[in-house]
Amino acid sequence: MQRINEKQLTQYYLSHDIQNKLIALMSKSVIEEIMHRVKQPKYYAFLLDCTREVSRVEQMSIIIRFCNSSTGAIEEHFVGFIAFAETTGEYKTNSILQELERNGLDIQNCRGQGYDNGANMVGINKGVRTRILNINPRAFSMQCGCHSWNLLLIDAANFSATAKTFFGFINKIYVLFSKSSKRWDIVKTKLKLTLKPLSETRWESRIGAVNAIFLQFDDISKLWQSVQINCESRY
Numbered sequence: 001m002q003r004i005n006e007k008q009l010t011q012y013y014l015s016h017d018i019q020n021k022l023i024a025l026m027s028k029s030v031i032e033e034i035m036h037r038v039k040q041p042k043y044y045a046f047l048l049d050c051t052r053e054v055s056r057v058e059q060m061s062i063i064i065r066f067c068n069s070s071t072g073a074i075e076e077h078f079v080g081f082i083a084f085a086e087t088t089g090e091y092k093t094n095s096i097l098q099e100l101e102r103n104g105l106d107i108q109n110c111r112g113q114g115y116d117n118g119a120n121m122v123g124i125n126k127g128v129r130t131r132i133l134n135i136n137p138r139a140f141s142m143q144c145g146c147h148s149w150n151l152l153l154i155d156a157a158n159f160s161a162t163a164k165t166f167f168g169f170i171n172k173i174y175v176l177f178s179k180s181s182k183r184w185d186i187v188k189t190k191l192k193l194t195l196k197p198l199s200e201t202r203w204e205s206r207i208g209a210v211n212a213i214f215l216q217f218d219d220i221s222k223l224w225q226s227v228q229i230n231c232e233s234r235y
Helices: 016-039 089-102 128-135 145-159 161-178 181-190 203-214 217-233
Strands: 044-052 058-067 074-084 110-115 140-143
Touching (some): 016 058, 016 074, 044 089, 074 089, 128 140, 140 145, 145 161, 161 181, 161 203, 161 217, 181 217
Parallel strands (some): 044 110, 110 140
Antiparallel strands (some): 044 058, 058 074
16 A cells, blocks of 8 residues: 555556455455355245445345354344345245346255335235245244334334323434534533434434433523524524
8 A cells, every 4th residue: 555655666556446345345256255154054044134325225125134054053143235126025035036046056955034014024924934935844933022122112112101291302402403413512511421313224223312311401491592592583
């Protein structure tokens, strides 16, 4: 890099196209090694998790779990993302089967499938789990315990008027400061912990939003008062 920066080399291969090609080659090599390890014990399980990225595209991460034939240890390896144009159980099932086939994995050798508890994933009639079981009855399903607890917490909190009022107040404080770039700049300079929005998907992560206010309540109260004074001075 030093020789390149000092222009001692006139020919080098650091353009973005070449870098992308090198990354693709390394990725292919890593995936091939993972699949070689998976095929040695023959049987495997896959774990899937869907999320919507910043560009609003639904993506699913794929993790393959298997038993190392040499050490006997359980291994898990991330092997890629699948972008979904549709969110139906049928479309997702076909996409999963195509991805497994592309990596040379036989669905009949699958002995486990794990998802969150979304209706399109674990629905009893048209969910991905049911469709996979219809193809391979030995691909036993493992529901995500964390997601089950998350759904339970959401329903319990929504049932409580006190909890709804509390979290509504937390969210209003965040909105008050975040909707104005000037107020948000003040928050970043005056507070050690940045105010956070309430997570809609992972209820337990709301502790971050609560702590930001609980641990800095006096400072936030002063900021709130200064905001009110500034608003009144305009009129």
